[in-house]
Amino acid sequence: xxxxxxxxxxxxxxxxxxxxxxxxxxxxxxxxxxxxxxxxxxxxxxxxxxxxxxxxxxxxxxxxxxxxxxxxxxxxxxxxxxxxxxxxxxxxxxxxxxxxxxxxxxxxxxxxxxx
Numbered sequence: 001x002x003x004x005x006x007x008x009x010x011x012x013x014x015x016x017x018x019x020x021x022x023x024x025x026x027x028x029x030x031x032x033x034x035x036x037x038x039x040x041x042x043x044x045x046x047x048x049x050x051x052x053x054x055x056x057x058x059x060x061x062x063x064x065x066x067x068x069x070x071x072x073x074x075x076x077x078x079x080x081x082x083x084x085x086x087x088x089x090x091x092x093x094x095x096x097x098x099x100x101x102x103x104x105x106x107x108x109x110x111x112x113x114x115x
Contacts, residue, residue: 005059005063006060006063006064008056009056009057009060009069009072010072012052012056012059013052013056013072013076014076016050016053017076017080020077021084022045023042023043023044023046023049025081025089027041028089029089056069068111071107071108071112072108074104074108075104075105078101078104082101
C-alpha cells in the first residue's frame with residue numbers, strides 16, 4: 001500500500017513528535033530520578049524520534065518546501081505538547097496558551113498561502 005506523500009509525512013511527524021515530547025519532558029514526572037539516567041533514557045527515546053523524523057522530511061521534501069516541513073513540524077509539536085501537558089503532566093491549558101497556539105496556526109496559514 002502506497003500512502004500519499006502528505007499522509008506519510010504528517011503521520012511520521014506526529015509519531016516522531018510523540019517520542020520527542022516524551023524524551024524532552026516525560027521525565028518531569030519523575031523528579032527523583034537521577035539526572036544521568038534521565039539523560040540516557042531521553043537519548044534512547046530521541047533515537048526513535050530521529051528514526052521517524054528523518055524519513056518524514058526526506059519523503060515530504062519536494063512535495064513541501066523546507067519552510068513548510070518545519071511549519072508542519074512545529075504545529076504538530078505544539079499540538080502533541082498540549083495533549084501531553086494535560087494528560088501526562090496534569091497541567092491545565094490557560095486561555096493565553098490557546099491564543100498563542102492560534103497565532104502560531106495563523107502564522108502557518110501565512111506560510112502555506114500561495115501569495
